[in-house]
Amino acid sequence: MRPFREHIGIVAPLDRSSVDTDQIIPKQFLKRIERTGYGEFLFYDWRYAGNGQPRADFVLNQPQFAEASILIAGKNFGCGSSREHAAWALSDFGFRVIIAPTFADIFATNAGNNGLLLVRLHEQQISTLLDRAHQTTGYKLHVSLLDKRVRDDQDFEASFEIDDFRRTCLLEGLDEIGLTLKHESEIAAYESRLVSRGW
């Protein structure tokens, strides 16, 4: 997994709550058997009209956000389907950080497993960031996982909480399977206890 230490990038505002994973990556793109190449389908039905033309009013189609790597959204981001394709699509498009008041559980795990940093901030802070992203062309944030802080070059600065284990995995780009297989003897011991149940 690609490590995450700190990141400075352009912020795209998505003023919507409960953005579900069906919107992030619609079903017709889940038939592929690859892990890569989903970025072009990100938010497909919101980005493109029925005839395949980009919709000028969607944030990611506006030139000032074309290079965005930080997404700000409303609460309950990533709800619904467990499709990891949502995390793949966001990463593949170029996002490294999603900032929202809350995230759905399965999406949060999927994001973490793909080196995508999720930052939880209060509604009020999100509202400030959304305003600034709309008003300031090229608005950027500096997100540091080292000191768990987000700041801009105006006066915004906030700290955020993250699970210690998730933070370590992201900082070091650790592979969870590799870590787990170090517990082989404990797994085997558990399995032998299972067998002794006998039904």
Add this chain to the structure above:
Amino acid sequence: MLAKTLFEKLWEQHIVHQDPDGRALLYIDLHLVHEVTSPQAFEGLRLNGLRLRRPDLTIATVDHNVPTTPNRHIISDPIAAQQIETLRRNCREFGVQLFDIGSTEQGIVHVIGPELGLTQPGKTIVCGDSHTSTHGAFGALAFGIGTSEVEHVLASQCLWQKKPKTMQVVVDGELPLGATAKDIALGIIGRIGSDGATGHVIEYRGSAIRALSMEGRMTVCNMSIEAGARAGMIAPDETTFRYLRGRRFAPGNFEKALGYWQTLHSDEEARFDTTVRINAADLEPYVTWGTNPGMVAPITGRIPDPNSAASETERAATTRALEYMDLKPGTAMEDIAIDRVFIGSCTNARIEDLRATAELVRGYHVHPRVRAMVVPGSQQVKYAAESEGLDRIFRAAGFDWRESGCSMCLGMNPDILQPGERCASTSNRNFEGRQGRGGRTHLVSPPMAAAAAITGHFTDVRKWQFKEAQSA
């Protein structure tokens, strides 16, 4: 001894390794696999030179992509066909039992697990599918996972988990006639919201839950994820044990298993982080009007006015939802006309759902404007329905009678809504475009969907005139 919840008992039972920071490595007793979320996981095993640790605890089926038409072994979409073929190859290579198209036991993964007796009290069950919460109806700890986690379970039969919080949802009293398990689920989500249970495992309790059949309990647990919950559970009881006895994969030493299963309930003094109490008598048949399952109203209700929303966020979400759904504030739910009806999905396509629906449509015909389909949850459900003559009732009423699969719940196969079409659906998600781009989904119970199919608009099933069966 410290009083424990059902969830805590299962959690502790499955700890392989406990980290000091609170995370635990949990053992997984059953891993269900389907074609959509597994190809990259198997590929990961190959790339990393890993073996599948427990093929015997891994079971696969094809459900999301499969056509539901009679000649369905021919899949016209080459990408879907490749995904299904990839699962076949992976199952052969890694020694996983596959219930393929053509198998008499193929079906939606969350329908066949219980049907085969694989789903059992006390088990940890995962699947790369959010509706894995369904299996909690048996007193299992069951939750959906992403593809990286699928790979993790394939390789290690374990998963790292941070201990979730606990929520009890107590539904006491008698469910009114016309309200179903689906209405319990929609009623709960309407009250707590589509993120009301995020970070929690729900245990459903109370007399109205105890009174449900296993089918009904599965419907309720299935929708746990629609409230954001990690999992939903119901303590096993005689209803559970009766359902499981004699099933193909039920324990050989059933009595011994039973002894353990009977200990699987929350202790009287056990504490939950959150409690929600609902009087079953207050529940009604519900219809969702918006673009998440928390946007729901009783059939006797009206489309809400965004201006009376509690917050700016909610006002914006309601406005947007009504725009997408093409609905006006103040419209009576019963005045909403529909174009399509879908009776199916892992929420509501079990034999009991089809029986209740058939009883209602008997002697009636689908409204001329409406196209309606019934997609049994599994081939076993289909055969059972056919042996009871339910298929004949549906066909006579003008419903399409299909083969099993996920079908129009998510429209990965050819069963989709056209832009602008409005559908009464027994599935679980009314997200924008869920059943097809531009399609408008209203979630309802199976009897409510059937009634709408006949009248062409949402109709209160409590007023339905049932027709008697004609003697042959």
